[in-house]
């Protein structure tokens with residue numbers, strides 16, 4: 473049954489929140505001040521109609537917005553969106569008792585997302601290709617994605633559909649990751665399971681028909697027609713299939729520029745959770761770098777890129793699980809700066825080791841404000857001062873945000889607040 477509610481505020485995931493007699497209800501794609509009609513299920517509401525619109529509402533530019541689970545904020549005017557996103561960061565940091573002023577948010581969408589994952593499903597035997605709907609296993613069929621880079625925008629769904637057609641006999645649910653590189657599309661197929669040699673050979677032909685740079689199955693390369701290269705500073709890197717890559721080129725450049733600026737005077741830098749080296753390879757233009765990362769393929773790519781690039785300072789690499797075996801305090805003390813960019817879970821064990829070290833400078837990068845705040849608080853309680861915090865918006869149109877923090881050891885432990 474339809475119900476009318478008034479939206480009071482936005483939650484951290486961009487859903488509108490209404491207070492009702494039956495408790496609060498989260499309604500996606502709504503704005504504070506709006507009166508909306510919803511269909512309610514427990515604490516979630518499905519928007520049926522906006523009865524009274526907020527002046528901050530704008531027409532979404534994507535025809536799939538509201539159905540596809542990829543974007544959450546296209547209905548917000550730009551200024552309102554920027555203020556809301558920044559404010560969610562302010563609140564998270566305040567909650568952790570961090571009161572360093574936050575700098576202006578950098579818009580790092582640039583040309584768009586350079587990687588998309590399309591899903592191929594066969595409900596009732598009919599192939600569907602697209603993105604997942606929000607909070608559902610249902611695929612929303614798409615023929616373009618306006619927030620992807622031009623090379624992917626229309627072409628990634630075409631590629632995914634062709635692969636789905638090619639592999640449809642098995643009716644297996646497939647996840648097809650498509651990355652735009654300098655030499656063409658790099659495609660990794662997940663969900664198919666092992667494949668017989670004759671079927672792999674047919675995939676080689678398909679990769680040629682689609683003019684892919686590389687095609688892999690569960691990270692195992694089926695064919696590399698051209699090395700899928702990405703420039704990281706002066707270095708040309710060939711990331712292993714499916715390895716981590718920052719969402720946008722502009723985002724990677726913006727974060728790397730902040731890292732390089734902060735470490736300008738450091739002779740020796742440790743780059744922890746280094747991935748394929750977007751920070752390490754740029755830092756090595758001025759400093760010696762030791763890069764540490766758990767994924768052996770990424771470490772090997774970084775190492776090869778460093779050795780093939782002329783004029784870099786010494787780069788050493790280490791494959792190491794930093795959750796189980798963080799760099800220990802005596803190891804850390806060999807560095808003038810530590811750069812740390814962990815996954816969403818943060819790096820609590822590593823932060824405790826840094827906290828006990830003499831490293832004078834830490835640059836902390838995170839895509840999760842809560843774990844960023846938790847780990848920064850550990851460093852602050854041991855004498856680091858948070859000098860700057862810069863939000864970098866490379867996940868535009870979503871609720872996610874990157875944060876870059878610069879912390880310097882002051883020598884004195886802070887008194888209790």
Ligand SMILES: C[S@@+](CC[C@H](N)C(=O)[O-])C[C@H]1O[C@@H](n2cnc3c(N)ncnc32)[C@H](O)[C@@H]1O
Nearest residue numbers: 716745746747765766767793794795813814815
């Ligand atoms: C947010 S990404 C950052 C990568 C890189 N700094 C970049 O900008 O591309 C986090 C990285 O941490 C790595 N990682 C995840 N768990 C790890 C662990 N336990 N120990 C070390 N590295 C880990 C991932 O493989 C990934 O490359």
